[in-house]
Each structure stands twice: as structure tokens, then as C-alpha cells.
Amino acid sequence: MTMSSPALSKTRIALGMLMATATLATTGLAGTLALSRNHTTNSDTANNAAGGTTAPASTRQKHQKPTATGQSFTPASKPITTTRPSHTKTTGS
Amino acid sequence: MMTAQHATEPLTASFTAIGTTNRILVTVGSILPAAVEIAKGHLAELDKAVSRFRDDSEVSQLARMAETGEAWYFGSRLFNDHLDAARHAARISGGLVDFTVGSAVIASGYDADLDVVRARSSYSLPAHPVKGPGWERVVRGGAGRISTPRGTVLDFGATAKAHAADTIADLLSAALPGGFLVNLGGDIATAGPAPDGGWRVGIEAADGAIRQVVAIIEQGIATSSTQLRRWQTDAGTAHHIVDPRTGRTASSVWAHVTCVASSALEANTASTASIVLGEEAPAWLNRNGVAARLERPDGSVVFTSDWPLP
Numbered sequence: 001m002t003m004s005s006p007a008l009s010k011t012r013i014a015l016g017m018l019m020a021t022a023t024l025a026t027t028g029l030a031g032t033l034a035l036s037r038n039h040t041t042n043s044d045t046a047n048n049a050a051g052g053t054t055a056p057a058s059t060r061q062k063h064q065k066p067t068a069t070g071q072s073f074t075p076a077s078k079p080i081t082t083t084r085p086s087h088t089k090t091t092g093s
Numbered sequence: 094m095m096t097a098q099h100a101t102e103p104l105t106a107s108f109t110a111i112g113t114t115n116r117i118l119v120t121v122g123s124i125l126p127a128a129v130e131i132a133k134g135h136l137a138e139l140d141k142a143v144s145r146f147r148d149d150s151e152v153s154q155l156a157r158m159a160e161t162g163e164a165w166y167f168g169s170r171l172f173n174d175h176l177d178a179a180r181h182a183a184r185i186s187g188g189l190v191d192f193t194v195g196s197a198v199i200a201s202g203y204d205a206d207l208d209v210v211r212a213r214s215s216y217s218l219p220a221h222p223v224k225g226p227g228w229e230r231v232v233r234g235g236a237g238r239i240s241t242p243r244g245t246v247l248d249f250g251a252t253a254k255a256h257a258a259d260t261i262a263d264l265l266s267a268a269l270p271g272g273f274l275v276n277l278g279g280d281i282a283t284a285g286p287a288p289d290g291g292w293r294v295g296i297e298a299a300d301g302a303i304r305q306v307v308a309i310i311e312q313g314i315a316t317s318s319t320q321l322r323r324w325q326t327d328a329g330t331a332h333h334i335v336d337p338r339t340g341r342t343a344s345s346v347w348a349h350v351t352c353v354a355s356s357a358l359e360a361n362t363a364s365t366a367s368i369v370l371g372e373e374a375p376a377w378l379n380r381n382g383v384a385a386r387l388e389r390p391d392g393s394v395v396f397t398s399d400w401p402l403p
Contacts, residue, residue, distance in 0.1 A: 073185055073363065073381045074355035079307040079314070081401035086295030086306045087103055087288070088116055091279040092318030092349050093254065093361075 103274065103288050110136040111144070111254065112206065113278030120288055121271030128269055132261045136277075139257050142172040143249045145195060146206055155239070156195065156246045164241045173237050175249050178256040182362040183228040185381075189366035191337035193225030195246025201331050201342050202324055216326045222340030250333065255315055255361035258282035275357075280315045282357040287311070296351050296386060304394075305386065305403045313357030317364035319345040320390070334368045345390060346371035353384040353400075 104122040106129050108115055117132055119125050144150040151172045158164035168176065179192035198204075200223035202216035210216075226242040233239055241247070254277040262284035265273040272285035274292045283292050291308030298304055299320040307314070322333035336343040352363035363383045367374035375395050378385045384399035396402065 071184060073359050073383055075382060076312055076353065076355040076359075076384075077310065078384050078399045079309050079312065079353040079401055080291055081403060082290060082293055082306050082308045084290065084293055084306065086293045086303060087118055088105070088274060088276045088281065088292075089279070089295035089297040089303065090276075090281055090314050090316040090351060091297045092299070092316040092321050092351075093113070093279050 101288075103272075103292075108133060111140055111257075111277070112146075113254070115278065116274075116276040117265075118274040118276070118292070119265075119269075119271055120273075120286060121269070124269045124271065128265050128273065131264055131268065132275065135261050135264065136257065138171055139175075139253065142169055143175050143247075143253050145246075145248055145250070152195075152247050152249065155241060159241050159243055159245045162243050164243075164245070166239045166241075167237045168239050170237070173233070173239070174260075175253055175256055176231075176233060176239065176247075178358055179247075179249050179252045180228065180231075180233070182252045182358060185359065186362050186366040188228060188337060189369045190251050190362050191225060191228045192247050192249055192252065193228050193231060193241075193245055194335045194337050194340075195225065195248035196244060197223045197225055197335045197337070197340040198248050198250070198333065199223075199246060200340070201335060202326055203322075203331075203333055207322055207324075210324045213324065216324065216331075218326050218328050218331075224340035225337060227337070251361065251365045252358060254278055255280040255282070255313065255357035258357040259313065277357075280313075280357045280361050281309075282313050283309060283311055296349075298349060298388065304388070307353070307401060309353060312353050312355060313360040314351065314353045315357055315361035315364050316349050316351040317361065317368050318349045319343070319368060320348050334365060336369050338369075343369045344371045347374065347387050348390045349388045350374065351386045352378070359383075 103118040103120050104125050105116055105118045106125050108129060110133060117128050119128050142151050145152055147153060151168060155164055155166050158166060182190045183192060200219050203210055226245055230242050258275045258277045258280050259282040262273050262275045262282040266284035272287050274281060274283045281294060287310045291310045293306050293308050294314050295303040296305045319332045323330050331342045334343045347368055350364040350367040352360045354360040354363055363378060367378060367387060370377055374387060375397055378397045383397060385397045386400050387395040
């Protein structure tokens, strides 16, 4: 048997609104993040002789997720060859 | 007051999810457990949305709805986000990476987890190739409404891991201090400050050998291969990349193609499209300004003009 009362209903409604607000806040953050990926090309390079790596001197790039209206690849910096050991690997899928 | 300590070398943790090994690298070691939990949480949601191998996923539900006619469906936010990513991949690749090839992939024998597919002694291909309806026939309406033509099976296999890597990297960068590399089964995204000299990524061949190491900073890198997800059919060896123009397994001109782009999504779009294009791939990649390394089954290698020579 399920008991119910006006006070209990109000509590449930308030709790439901709180959860909905929290959900919206969470999904809003994810959505904002998903839409914030932007890339600008930065070809500035500086030589890191100690590490055997040539790396971009200015590394910050703005992120923006590719937009639905984009018709081509987003320009990107070139990768840099290095003689140092890898941190991780891309294996193919 | 606690201050974030940057490690001289990134710290890493790996875990299994979405049928592959995943790796998170951080420049601030103390936040590694929190980063892993965020990544695991996102991948659990991803699996429920887009897995083709779960009966309860949104992709599977939509496929069942389309068995008898045109299907209308209201996708979750995550499903629609991945649909948008897949549409972007289809658009920039000129349809070479097409998320409506699900029925063709199934017809080629990849209709279950790869271990099950490989365990078969052989598989009989249909007499006629099964082509998808084409990505432009999937209509994305307002309020998350999607319509697909009858018989459509969506397959986000070419984009889901890469787009999830991009998303997780951005989530981590927004929530935690330091820099991040997210490697989901070889599809790699980065965000935030990189270690000195960049994130160093080894290009691994099917035999496990590292062919070259390149460094990336706030870029994505991905490899597509015709050598790993393979199985036997009555018409020979098949692999998991279908040419949407024919409905058949793409040719194996290239053993592996590795691409670097502004995101993991665009990198994997370029590498998958290159497998489909075969010999035309280097010219196409150069036209699109994508740095790429293409290796043939005999081990010979072709680089695009933006790829750093070893």
C-alpha cells in the first residue's frame, strides 16, 4: 500500500525539481564543453635540444568541437618527430 | 593550501571499457584517480548510447524500430552528440566515413563481439553487397528527433571512440588541473598544458613494433588498420572497415594509416577515409592538409607533406 499526503507530494516535487536542475547543470556543462573545442594553427617552433624534440613554443590552442556546418578539416599544427621514448601509442582500430 | 604538483613525466593509468584498453595520462599526478573515474563514467554512458553489441543501446533500439519502416526516435543528449560528430565526419570526408554502413558491416560478418566473429571457421557473405542508405538520409530534427529510412543500422564505430576521447579530454581539462591525454584504444585526444616537448605517441604496427614516435600538443592522433580486426569469410579475409560506396570490405592497400588533426575525431575520420580510398589517399590527405603516415602491408611507407620524417 502506498501512502501519500500533500506534504509528502510537495517534498517529492521539490526533490524532483532539485534533481532536474542538477541534471540540467551537468548536461549543460558537458554540452558547453563539447561545443568549446576550437583549434588554431600555431607553427611557432623552438628546439628542445636536450630532449631531441622540436616542439611548438606557443602551445595553447583554443578548442572547438567541429561544427555541423564545417565542410573541411580544421587546420592543425604539424606533429613533431622525436627520439625520446613514447608516453603512449596509437595502435590502430 | 594544497597546490598542484606537476610531474616531470606524465603519470598514467589504464583500464578496460567499451571492448578495448584505455589509457589516461596526466601531468598532475595527484588527480589521476579522479580523472580515471570521470573517464569510466563517461564511457559507461557511451556504451549505453551507441554500442551496436548491446540490445538495450539506443543504436540497437533504433535499428529494431527501422526493421519494419521509417523510424522516428528521440535520442539522448549523448546519442545526438555522437550523431552530430558522425555527421561531421561524413561531411568532411565527402561520405567516405558513413555511419549508415551498419547493415553492410553486419553482412560482412562483423555481427557480434570480435572474439565471437574470429572464432568462426568461416562466414558466408551474401551474394549481393548490402549498402546503407547513405548518411544524408538520416534526418536530424529539432528536440533531438531523428528519422532513419527502413532497414538502417547506424554504426558509430569510425567515430565513437575518437569523439569520446575528445569529450573526455575536455571534461578533464575543465574539471581538474594540469594537462591530459586520453587514449581510447589508439584514438588519442589531448587537452591542457602538455609535458615538455609535447605528448609523445608511438606509432605501433600490427607486430607490436614502434615505427616512429611523434609529439603532439592539443591535437588528436589516430590510426586505422586493416590488419587487426580481421576474420575469415568464404571470399577471403575481411576486416572491419567497409567502403560505403560498394558495401564491401575496403581494400587493404594500406596496413595502417596514422593521421594527426585538430581533434581525435578528425584524425580518425582521415585515417578511416584513407583506408577506403586506397591509392588515392595520399593525394586526398595532402589536399585536406592532414599530416599522415601510411604503411603498406609490405612495410613500405608513404608520408604526406606535413608529416615529420623520422
